[in-house]
Structure formats: C-alpha cells, structure tokens
Amino acid sequence: MPDSTLTNSRIVAAYREKTPGSGKFAERARSVFPSGLTHDSRQLDPYCLYVDRAQGSRKWDVDGNEYVDYFGGHGALMMGHNYPDIVEAVDKQVHSGTHYGSGHELEIRWGELVKKLIPSAEKVRFTGSGTESNLMAFRLARAFTGRNKIVRFLGHFHGWQDHVAFGVGNHFDGTPTPGVLSGIAENIILAPSDDIAETTRILESGDDIAAVILEPTGSGFGQVPVTAEFVTELRKVTEAQGILLIFDEVVAGFRASKGGAQQVFGLKPDLTSLAKILAGGLPGGAVCGRADILDLLDFEVTAAKGLEKIGHQGTFNANPMSAAAGVTMLNIVDTTDATAKAIATAQKLRKEINAVFKDEGVPWAAYGQFSEIHFFTNAVGMEIDPTTFDLFAMKHSDFKADKTVTTRFRLGLMINGMDLNGKLACKVSAVHTDQDVADSADSVRKSVHMLKAEGVL
Ligand SMILES: Cc1ncc(COP(=O)(O)O)c(C=O)c1O
Numbered sequence: 001m002p003d004s005t006l007t008n009s010r011i012v013a014a015y016r017e018k019t020p021g022s023g024k025f026a027e028r029a030r031s032v033f034p035s036g037l038t039h040d041s042r043q044l045d046p047y048c049l050y051v052d053r054a055q056g057s058r059k060w061d062v063d064g065n066e067y068v069d070y071f072g073g074h075g076a077l078m079m080g081h082n083y084p085d086i087v088e089a090v091d092k093q094v095h096s097g098t099h100y101g102s103g104h105e106l107e108i109r110w111g112e113l114v115k116k117l118i119p120s121a122e123k124v125r126f127t128g129s130g131t132e133s134n135l136m137a138f139r140l141a142r143a144f145t146g147r148n149k150i151v152r153f154l155g156h157f158h159g160w161q162d163h164v165a166f167g168v169g170n171h172f173d174g175t176p177t178p179g180v181l182s183g184i185a186e187n188i189i190l191a192p193s194d195d196i197a198e199t200t201r202i203l204e205s206g207d208d209i210a211a212v213i214l215e216p217t218g219s220g221f222g223q224v225p226v227t228a229e230f231v232t233e234l235r236k237v238t239e240a241q242g243i244l245l246i247f248d249e250v251v252a253g254f255r256a257s258k259g260g261a262q263q264v265f266g267l268k269p270d271l272t273s274l275a276k277i278l279a280g281g282l283p284g285g286a287v288c289g290r291a292d293i294l295d296l297l298d299f300e301v302t303a304a305k306g307l308e309k310i311g312h313q314g315t316f317n318a319n320p321m322s323a324a325a326g327v328t329m330l331n332i333v334d335t336t337d338a339t340a341k342a343i344a345t346a347q348k349l350r351k352e353i354n355a356v357f358k359d360e361g362v363p364w365a366a367y368g369q370f371s372e373i374h375f376f377t378n379a380v381g382m383e384i385d386p387t388t389f390d391l392f393a394m395k396h397s398d399f400k401a402d403k404t405v406t407t408r409f410r411l412g413l414m415i416n417g418m419d420l421n422g423k424l425a426c427k428v429s430a431v432h433t434d435q436d437v438a439d440s441a442d443s444v445r446k447s448v449h450m451l452k453a454e455g456v457l
Pocket residue numbers: 074129130131132134157158159160215248249250251275276285
C-alpha cells in the first residue's frame with residue numbers, strides 16, 4: 001500500500017533526484033511485473049533500486065551511486081559479491097556442464113559438508129530453495145508420525161508456500177490468505193513464541209501434531225528474538241509428546257555459527273531446513289536430520305520396511321552449478337573464521353551505530369545477534385539508552401515499527417550510501433571491512449539528520 005504521507009517528503013525527493021535511472025527502470029518494470037517487482041521484499045516507496053554491478057561488500061546502482069550492501073543477496077552472500085574462489089568454482093563448472101541429469105561428485109561433497117557442519121544432519125536431501133526445504137520437512141514429519149497438524153510461531157517466516165503464507169505479516173488469527181486452501185490452514189496451529197506455557201499447552205492438547213517449526217533465533221533471524229530457554233524447553237516438550245522439532249535454519253545455518261543455531265544452543269532438532277549460504281549465492285536448499293526420518297525418501301529402506309516412499313523430484317536439486325558454489329562456500333565455512341569474522345564485524349557496527357544514536361539524542365538502538373543488525377525504532381516511545389539496549393528485556397509487542405518513519409530512515413540510508421532490507425535488517429558478511437563500518441555509521445548519522453529536518457524524529 002503506497003504511503004500517502006511520503007508525497008511531499010524531502011527525503012523522497014532527494015531519493016528520486018539521486019536515482020533517476022532506477023525510477024525509469026521501475027516505470028518500465030511496471031508494465032511487465034505486478035508492481036514492477038519480482039520479490040515482495042523488494043517493495044519500496046517510491047521505487048526500488050536497480051543495480052548494475054557489485055563487488056565484495058559494495059554495489060553500484062544504474063546511476064553509478066555506490067552502496068555498502070547489507071541486503072546481502074537476501075542473506076545468501078556470506079562472502080559478499082563475486083568472491084574469487086566461488087567465481088572460479090562456478091566458472092570452471094559452467095565450462096564442464098550445468099546439468100547432467102545424473103549423479104555427480106560435487107553433490108556428494110556438498111552433502112558430506114552439510115553432514116560435517118550441521119550437528120543433527122545424519123542424512124541430507126537437496127531441494128531448490130528454503131521454501132521447498134520446509135515443504136519437504138512438513139511432508140516428512142507427517143509421513144513419519146502419521147499425524148496431520150503443524151505448529152508454527154506467529155511472525156516466523158518460512159517461505160511462501162501455502163502452509164506458511166498466513167500468520168507472518170497478517171492473518172494472525174490463522175485464517176488462510178487468498179488462494180490458500182482452508183483445509184491447509186485448518187491443519188496449522190499458530191503459537192506465541194514468547195509464551196512457553198501456552199505453547200506447551202498447545203503441544204499437550206492433542207495427539208494429531210506432527211511437528212513444530214520455528215526460526216530458532218526468533219522471527220526475522222532474531223528481529224523479534226526467542227530465548228535459549230524457550231527453545232530448550234520446546235525440545236523437551238516435543239520429545240515427550242513424540243512431536244518432531246524442525247529448525248528453519250535457512251538464514252541461521254552457517255551464520256549463527258559454523259553449525260547454525262543448533263550448535264549455539266547445543267540442541268538437536270529432528271529436521272533442519274537450509275538454503276541461502278548453503279548454496280554460496282546460487283539457488284539451492286536442503287532438508288537434513290535424523291536418518292530414520294529421511295529414510296522415508298529411500299527406495300530400499302521403505303521397501304524393506306513395507307512403507308510407502310515419499311516422492312521428491314526437482315529439476316535443479318543439487319545441480320552442478322549450485323553444488324560448485326555450495327561446496328566452495330561450505331569449505332570456507334569449515335576451514336576459515338568467516339562466520340566468526342562476520343559476527344565480529346556486526347558487533348562493531350552495532351556499537352558504532354549506537355554511539356551515533358546516543359550522540360544524536362535518538363532513543364533508538366541497533367541490536368541483533370550473530371552477523372545480523374536490526375533497528376529498534378521505538379514506536380512505543382520508551383526511554384532507552386542505545387548503548388545499553390537489552391533486546392531480551394523487551395516484550396515482543398515492543399518491537400512494532402512505524403512505517404512512515406522506517407521507510408524514511410531506509411531511504412535516508414540509501415541516499416547516504418547504505419542498502420539494507422525493508423525490515424531494516426542488515427546481513428553482515430565476512431568481507432565487510434572497518435571502512436564499511438565507519439562509512440555506515442556516517443550514513444546512519446546523515447539519515448538521522450534528514451529525519452530530524454523532516455520533523456519525524
Ligand atoms: C527463515 C527463512 N525460511 C525460509 C525462507 C525461504 O527461503 P527461499 O526464499 O529460498 O524459498 C526464508 C527466506 O528468506 C527465510 O528467511
């Protein structure tokens with residue numbers, strides 16, 4: 001929904017002035033794509049950026065403006081853009097064949113690396129995306145338990161397929177969004193991720209729950225965090241009830257730690273969904289976990305047990321191009337400090353930004369865990385000190401945002417050379433530098449000045 005309060009905004013005028021080429025492409029795109037977009041998350045008033053090229057931690061739009069890039073390929077780019085080893089592996093592969101329609105060694109090496117890095121991965125199945133990984137996890141869970149219902153948490157994002165299309169940004173009452181069968185919605189139960197007592201009550205309330213899925217560090221990779229105690233308790237209750245626990249580590253995998261959030265918590269989910277970093281910046285996903293569950297995809301095991309095998313196809317599953325990038329990426333995760341470096345740089349950036357907020361007298365905070373940064377823009381009007389902000393002291397309802405302010409803040413950051421996603425989330429990579437941190441803190445200061453001049457801060 002376009003924001004009518006932006007019509008006379010000086011920030012919007014400055015954005016238009018700086019990005020006329022993007023404006024022209026956006027006009028052209030509108031006659032081809034709904035809203036001119038190819039992904040809902042790229043929606044931006046007045047229009048999204050059109051990018052010409054990228055390198056390392058930076059990207060350049062079609063007007064030649066340079067940005068420190070924290071969109072990070074929607075979280076897929078742990079090594080930034082065009083990392084030499086990944087470029088070399090993909091280049092070599094494109095000359096050796098992009099699709100054999102056969103098994104190939106790279107897919108085995110890729111799967112072996114997943115098994116090595118992710119603590120609960122006894123068996124692996126590659127898919128085309130994170131959405132597909134979660135879809136397969138649900139199917140496996142239902143087939144394995146013989147039960148129907150899936151419990152999800154309000155606000156947790158798991159892709160765009162029918163089971164997960166509501167209760168994320170709207171339809172918090174569990175009713176289906178247009179196009180989703182009511183029969184699917186009836187088999188999904190939405191639970192509050194800040195209330196373990198209520199969640200336990202739900203899990204103990206019936207005998208038809210196959211699985212619980214969550215983003216283990218909280219919705220939006222911890223934009224609204226969950227506590228380690230919550231996840232630990234969830235593991236205990238699910239185990240007691242014979243309910244499978246699915247960690248959606250599409251973002252957290254290889255980012256929260258080499259072994260994902262499960263390694264941080266010291267917990268083993270039954271199934272884990274992966275994508276993004278997994279495929280080194282190319283398309284790809286995987287579901288991994290307990291062998292006795294993944295074996296429902298196995299021709300011989302199911303035949304021997306007299307079970308009906310689960311079907312699974314997918315033209316681009318483990319395709320050689322994604323496998324080449326993925327193997328290179330996971331080797332980097334395995335043998336270098338890339339994950340830790342991204343986490344350390346994010347910590348520096350949060351500190352620098354909070355120093356700016358404090359200095360400017362702005363009651364906001366940069367927060368987040370691991371290599372992620374979120375902005376607390378204080379729509380609830382609390383008194384806070386940005387430098388001592390404690391995200392775990394907040395109630396979930398405190399994290400709401402006022403879009404008229406956040407859109408302006410984001411545009412201000414973009415005008416001043418910093419790109420991030422529409423939820424004001426920054427993915428920090430292992431190739432972001434101290435210079436990027438300094439430049440980004442400066443972008444935040446200049447954007448704050450623009451908001452003050454516009455009278456919204
Ligand atoms: C936690 C989480 N799960 C699943 C998905 C869906 O992954 P994909 O976009 O690869 O389908 C995403 C994508 O952003 C995600 O953040």
